[in-house]
Each structure stands twice: as structure tokens, then as C-alpha cells.
Amino acid sequence: MYTHTEEDYIKAIFKITERTQGSAHTNAIAGELSTSAASVTDMLKKLAEKTLIHYEKYRGVHLTGQGKLLATKLLRKHRLWEVFLAEKLGFEWHEVHDIAEQLEHIRSDELVKRLDAYLDHPKFDPHGDPIPSSDGKFTLRNQVGLETLSPGESGFVVGLKEHDTPFLEYLNSLNIRLGTKLSVIQWLPYEKSRTMRIDNARESVLSFQACKNIYVKKQQL
Amino acid sequence: MYTHTEEDYIKAIFKITERTQGSAHTNAIAGELSTSAASVTDMLKKLAEKTLIHYEKYRGVHLTGQGKLLATKLLRKHRLWEVFLAEKLGFEWHEVHDIAEQLEHIRSDELVKRLDAYLDHPKFDPHGDPIPSSDGKFTLRNQVGLETLSPGESGFVVGLKEHDTPFLEYLNSLNIRLGTKLSVIQWLPYEKSRTMRIDNARESVLSFQACKNIYVKKQQL
DNA sequence: ATAAATATTTAGAATACTCTAAAATTATTA
DNA sequence: TAATAATTTTAGAGTATTCTAAATATTTAT
Numbered sequence: 199m200y201t202h203t204e205e206d207y208i209k210a211i212f213k214i215t216e217r218t219q220g221s222a223h224t225n226a227i228a229g230e231l232s233t234s235a236a237s238v239t240d241m242l243k244k245l246a247e248k249t250l251i252h253y254e255k256y257r258g259v260h261l262t263g264q265g266k267l268l269a270t271k272l273l274r275k276h277r278l279w280e281v282f283l284a285e286k287l288g289f290e291w292h293e294v295h296d297i298a299e300q301l302e303h304i305r306s307d308e309l310v311k312r313l314d315a316y317l318d319h320p321k322f323d324p325h326g327d328p329i330p331s332s333d334g335k336f337t338l339r340n341q342v343g344l345e346t347l348s349p350g351e352s353g354f355v356v357g358l359k360e361h362d363t364p365f366l367e368y369l370n371s372l373n374i375r376l377g378t379k380l381s382v383i384q385w386l387p388y389e390k391s392r393t394m395r396i397d398n399a400r401e402s403v404l405s406f407q408a409c410k411n412i413y414v415k416k417q418q419l
Numbered sequence: 420m421y422t423h424t425e426e427d428y429i430k431a432i433f434k435i436t437e438r439t440q441g442s443a444h445t446n447a448i449a450g451e452l453s454t455s456a457a458s459v460t461d462m463l464k465k466l467a468e469k470t471l472i473h474y475e476k477y478r479g480v481h482l483t484g485q486g487k488l489l490a491t492k493l494l495r496k497h498r499l500w501e502v503f504l505a506e507k508l509g510f511e512w513h514e515v516h517d518i519a520e521q522l523e524h525i526r527s528d529e530l531v532k533r534l535d536a537y538l539d540h541p542k543f544d545p546h547g548d549p550i551p552s553s554d555g556k557f558t559l560r561n562q563v564g565l566e567t568l569s570p571g572e573s574g575f576v577v578g579l580k581e582h583d584t585p586f587l588e589y590l591n592s593l594n595i596r597l598g599t600k601l602s603v604i605q606w607l608p609y610e611k612s613r614t615m616r617i618d619n620a621r622e623s624v625l626s627f628q629a630c631k632n633i634y635v636k637k638q639q640l
Numbered sequence: 641a642t643a644a645a646t647a648t649t650t651a652g653a654a655t656a657c658t659c660t661a662a663a664a665t666t667a668t669t670a
Numbered sequence: 671t672a673a674t675a676a677t678t679t680t681a682g683a684g685t686a687t688t689c690t691a692a693a694t695a696t697t698t699a700t
Binding site: 283286287288289293296297300301304305306308309312313316 | 525
């Protein structure tokens, strides 16, 4: 069994290696967990001893198979709880993360199994992120960044790249959520922002940055 | 904010003072938490500093108003989660305690509020224990121990005194649960056990000890 | 290729919680 | 009430996690 803290480190390492496609370095982990590099070094030694990571001094770390399985189990729990909070308790998508961060540490395989069934085996969480199966497999999806759509093209929101609270609240205020149809009206030269029609109704300008953070499934014409 | 461990101590003290109507002594707390008396002493000092308990050396402790409020908040969370686990996820009553023990430490007032509403503001948990309101009030009930019923009298199970797993599994095997109707057929001289009719069907012998652990609402004749 | 900048590790110490063994206090009992 | 038993506290130390500051290694820039 692993401590709460060890689990947080494994999740952070998983997140970083996803992002960088390589190994997670001390400072990156320290940044992710808002702790000091020295604390990270201490913990890396411990995690290496428990064979959750491969660790070479000064060279960064990556997860072992065992570490990866733990990471996906945590991600699975986190995202299942997010679905529960959003769908059953009616929380908004920006409210679910912090609570799920706590719930993901609850230890009970049976609980996860029953929660999954109760929620009807969801494949994606309220932010559109895929929920790994119990053996660590993710459902893939053909999605593109909203910024790749040309004027005249449309897509449905299927996920987000980053989901910090301010961004989620901003999307909420524009009535953009999972499943929302977005149609590109025009590309504006200024900061590469786009004019967008939202669900065939309201029109709004989205920055290039915002578009890059929104994944859509392209509507085939 | 209090640590997980501090919360466990407060719950233990609450439980003991409920039982003994007085103050909780070091050894009792150590027993309840399966820890050493020395550890308890350390923690009592800490809890006293945080004004959660009144503590006099060698004299035992009792909760302050602040401590009592914390204890009932924890109990509320624990029991609401038990209802969730039993009613929504289909766990048996002997399976819910350990998981709820973890879930009760999740910090979010909003979560408790929504969970309560989602469960339709339950007043009792799956063992029949009352769920305190958010301001710490308990719903009372006119219940008596099953051992007080004379032959010919009947009652409906509304709660249990102790609920360790073996006892709960024993009751399960007899098809005794909350709401079950129990009719006393006769008192047996041997160990004061009773012959009982269960839900107007099956007949079974219950020990005096078992009867004392079952609370019933007497059926008025 | 060396100096400077950056990243990482080590050393030493702090906090939270735990323990065993010994000392102190309170309760029992005869 | 004095001796004994039981309980509680203190002392000293261990594990887990964290920190700052100093030392070391690596990378970058000249």
C-alpha cells in the first residue's frame, strides 16, 4: 500500500511524462506539487526503492510498469469521482477537481468497481478526459484542436487541454460545455483570434490560446 | 483545519463519552484507536491546545463545544456516506463501515450538503443509527432493546447497539435487517435466549446477548 | 573549452505522529 | 493507611515528510 503523498508524486510524474513524452525532472515535479526540489529528491529515492520509478541521479525519472498501473488506477478513480460529482450531485465542471483530488485516495477496489457500474461505465470525465479501464487502457478519440478549423468548418467540443478554474468558468459564461457545437465564422488577424458561432446561436470571439485549449470532433461535411 | 488523526481522536472521545456518560480516559481512547497510552497523552495535549477538548492530567478528557461540533460533523459525514454506499451502490450493511471511515475525512461542506440532498435527507444510516443534522442535532426515536419484549410481543428492527462485522453477517444470515418484524415466541431458560419469529415466517433462537444488541420499535397491540 | 547559469543532490534540522520503557500518579484492597 | 495494582505521563527515540542552505553536477553561452 502506498501513502497519500507517494500517490501524489506518482500522479505528478505521470502527468509530466505524458506532457513531455520523456522523463520527469526534479524541478518539474517540484513545480507540479508546489514543493522543494530537495523534498522531491528524497521522495524519488523512496519511490525507486519501491520499484515504482526508474531513477538515475541528475537524469530525471520515469515510471515502471508498476508505477504506470498505479498512476492509471488513480486517474481512473479521480475521473470516475468527477463524473459522480458532476452527474449525480450537480457540481459544475470547475468545482469537481479539488474534491476528486481527495476522493481518488480512498482505498477500495470494490468501491471503484461499483461506482463505475453505478455511473454506467463512463468513458470520459466532465472535462472530456478519457477514463482508463481497470487495466490501464484509454479510449482514444479522433479529436483536433479548435484552432485547426478553417472558417466555415464546425466541430463538437469533446475535451480540453488545460482545465484551470478561470478557463472553465470562462467557458461556462459562454455556454460552452462538452457537446457544444462550435462553428468558425472567421479568423481575425489580431492575435489570431476567431469569431465563433456557439450552438448555432450566440456569436463570440475566442482567442487563439483559448482555441488551442479546446478539442473538438470535426463535423464531416 | 484538523488532521486525519486529530479527527479520529475526536471521534473516539465522542464515542466513549456517549457510552460512559462521563469523561474519556487515556486507556479507553488508546483501546478505541488501537494505539498506546503514551501516544494518546501526546495527542490530548495537542487537542487541548486547539481547544477541542478539556484536559486535566490523570483525570481524563471531555469535548468542548467546538469538539462536539466537529465530532457530530464527522458522524454526519460518516453516516451519510454509509447510506450512499448501501442504497446507491448496493453494499451490505457490514461492508459500509470501513469505506465510510475513509470517506468521512473528505473536506467539503458543499459536498456534504449535496450528498444529503441527493440521498433525500436521510435521518438514519444503514445500521439504524441517527444522522445528526448539520448543527449537531440527533433525531430521537422511542426504541427498546429486543430483550425487553415478553412472549407474544412484537417489534420492528430500528437499530443496533454494537455493529461489528460478525454480528452483522449473523443477522444477514437470519434475514434480519432494518424494518424486519420480530415476534417473541418464548423465553428459554437456558442462557436466557429467546425463540423468535422473523417476519412472520422463519423461526429462530436468539441469544440474550444478541437481543440486547437489537433495538426495536414495539408494535402497539 | 571555460565561465556562468541552472538544476540537482546532500546535510542538517523541523513537524507530526508513533513507540517502548521508566517514572509518577491515582485507585484498590486488605 | 500502607502496600499493591492499575493508570497515566514523561523521556527518549524512530519513521515519514518537509524545509533551507550548501555542495555538486549539468547545461548553456561565450
